[in-house]
Amino acid sequence: MAAMGATSAVALAGCLNSESEPKQTSEPTTKTSDEGLDPAKPTDVDRIAADPTDLPDPVDWSSPRTHEIEVTTTERIAEIEPGVTFKYMTFDDQVPGPMIRVRRGDTVRLTLTNAAESAVVHNIDLHAVYGPGGGADDTMVDPGQSATIEFKAMYPGVHVYHCAVPDMDMHISAGMFGAILVEPEDGLPEVDRELYFGQNEIYTNGAAGEDGHHEFDYDGMTSEEPTYVALNGEAYAFTEGGYGPITVDKGERVRLFYANGGPNLTSSWHAIGNVWETYYPNGALASDPDHYVETAPVVPGSVATAVIDTPVPGPIKLVDHALSRVVRKGMLGVIQVEGEAEPEIFNPEP
Numbered sequence: 067m068a069a070m071g072a073t074s075a076v077a078l079a080g081c082l083n084s085e086s087e088p089k090q091t092s093e094p095t096t097k098t099s100d101e102g103l104d105p106a107k108p109t110d111v112d113r114i115a116a117d118p119t120d121l122p123d124p125v126d127w128s129s130p131r132t133h134e135i136e137v138t139t140t141e142r143i144a145e146i147e148p149g150v151t152f153k154y155m156t157f158d159d160q161v162p163g164p165m166i167r168v169r170r171g172d173t174v175r176l177t178l179t180n181a182a183e184s185a186v187v188h189n190i191d192l193h194a195v196y197g198p199g200g201g202a203d204d205t206m207v208d209p210g211q212s213a214t215i216e217f218k219a220m221y222p223g224v225h226v227y228h229c230a231v232p233d234m235d236m237h238i239s240a241g242m243f244g245a246i247l248v249e250p251e252d253g254l255p256e257v258d259r260e261l262y263f264g265q266n267e268i269y270t271n272g273a274a275g276e277d278g279h280h281e282f283d284y285d286g287m288t289s290e291e292p293t294y295v296a297l298n299g300e301a302y303a304f305t306e307g308g309y310g311p312i313t314v315d316k317g318e319r320v321r322l323f324y325a326n327g328g329p330n331l332t333s334s335w336h337a338i339g340n341v342w343e344t345y346y347p348n349g350a351l352a353s354d355p356d357h358y359v360e361t362a363p364v365v366p367g368s369v370a371t372a373v374i375d376t377p378v379p380g381p382i383k384l385v386d387h388a389l390s391r392v393v394r395k396g397m398l399g400v401i402q403v404e405g406e407a408e409p410e411i412f413n414p415e416p
Contacts, residue, residue, distance in 0.1 A: 103271070103278030106151040107143050114144040114241065115298035116160040118261040118312055118399075121323070122167035125249040130171040137163065138179045139188035139207070139229070139242070146268060146294055147301040147308075147396065149277040154299065155188070155229065155240040161299025162264030162325050163227070163244025166192075168219050170251050175216045176201070182210035188237070189213075191230035193349075193367070194246045196220055202230035222250040223349040224369040226325055235287060235329040239269055241299050243327030245369045250352060257373060258318035263399065265364070265386065266299065266327040267292035274301070274395055290330045294396045295386060301396025304384075314376055316405025321373050322384075328366025331388075335370060336361040337401075338383035344373040361387050376403045378412045 142154050157163025168174060180188050187208050191200035195217045198204065205213045228234065229242035243264060269287040270280035274294055286292065294301050302308050314320055326333050342359040349369045364370045374382070382401040391397040409416075 103276060103280065105278055106145075106149055107279045109144050109151060110142040111144050111159055113300070113303075113309070114142065114154050114156065114159070114161050115300045115303040115309065116162055116164070116262070116264070118263055118298065118304065119259075121165045121260060121262040122247075124256075124260075125167065125169045125253050127169060128251075130173065131169070132173040132175060133166075133168055135166055135174055135176045136179065137176065137190065138181055139184065139190075140181045141184050141186075143279075145300070146280070146296065147275065150272070150275070150301075151279045152268065152270060153240065153282070155237050155242045156299075157190075157227075157242060157244055161241040161243075161266070161296075162262070162327065163242070165244065165262050165323070166227070166246040167249070168247070169249050169253075170219055170222045172219045172248075173216060174219060175214065176205075177212055177214040178205045178207055179212040180207040180209050184209040187231055188229050188242070189231055190227055192217075192227040192246050193225035194219060194221070194223070194227075194248050199230060200227075206231070219248040222248050222352045224248070224323055224346075224351060224371055225349050226327065226367050226369055228327060228367070236282060236284070238327050238329040239267055239287060239292075240282065241266065241327075243325060245323055245325045247323065254321070254351065255373075257321040259314055260321045260323070261312060261401070262323045262325075263384065264298055264325040264327055265333050265397065266296055267329065267331055268294040268296055270294070287330070292331070292395065295331065295391040296396050297384070297399045302398055304399035306400075311381065311400035311402035313402045313404055316376055316379050316403050316408075318376050319373060320376060320401070321371065323369055323371055324364055325369045326364040326366050330366060332366065333364040334361050334387035335364045335372075336385050336387040337372075337374060338385060339380065340374050340376075340382045342372040343375050346371040378408045379403045379405045380412075
């Protein structure tokens with residue numbers, strides 16, 4: 067199957083970029099699940115999961131600006147969950163990659179650098195760009211090289227960016243996606259807090275929870291049968307068993323940005339114990355939002371935006387309501403609302 071994947075990549079190379087000779091975009095898979103897993107490898111980074119609270123401040127300027135943005139593509143060994151290592155591909159050592167935040171009409175000068183220790187070529191396709199490949203054609207960079215493009219943010223919305231080499235499905239599955247937010251000229255409604263999450267599937271030659279080093283599995287990806295469905299690149303990262311829940315104060319109005327990198331599966335995005343009070347599907351911030359949405363489809367290659375109210379304390383569980391992904395594959399995160407009880411709204415002991 068690895069050979070078939072390589073052949074397909076060569077066939078696609080001329081369609082997806084302007085290079086006359088296709089570059090190496092994946093490493094051969096040499097070990098099958100029948101041979102058992104190698105021991106877990108030493109990790110290059112302490113964690114791969116992006117901090118959901120770490121995103122740029124809302125736009126506070128009223129005229130066009132130019133932004134100098136630098137992003138580095140990396141390949142890192144990290145844990146999907148304790149005892150399970152995997153070779154990720156990332157933007158800036160995190161999944162999802164860092165959010166880029168600008169205002170409609172702004173100019174972005176983006177430099178993409180491929181880390182010298184990378185094994186393969188990378189690039190970036192930003193869904194907020196008018197231009198060949200969303201910038202991918204002109205950012206194809208070998209290890210140790212850089213490329214710079216400049217674009218104007220012409221239309222508002224929150225959009226996915228991702229690696230778009232011929233083996234793009236593998237690169238995205240391994241972590242190469244993020245979000246670019248182009249705020250409307252008038253900005254977004256004020257909220258008390260913002261959070262940034264990303265969902266993706268990870269296809270490996272092991273079983274979920276099986277200790278050892280997991281290699282990428284092309285057969286699993288082709289059949290769309292992931293080992294893990296991850297939140298911010300890891301299994302159960304924002305739970306008591308991971309880095310802990312994300313805490314907010316009772317009464318806060320919270321905006322969530324939710325990128326589905328895919329590469330294949332639609333998320334049925336749901337908040338257990340809450341509702342999407344205001345919901346913008348498919349990054350469409352210029353459109354009228356929906357209200358009080360219980361479960362929303364977030365298709366691969368899109369970013370949903372939702373606002374929740376927090377009138378009572380307790381956990382809000384972020385899930386994909388294709389629930390086997392929650393119970394068995396890692397797709398769960400918790401927002402813990404802290405504050406005094408509100409028995410008039412919810413009373414556990416009437």
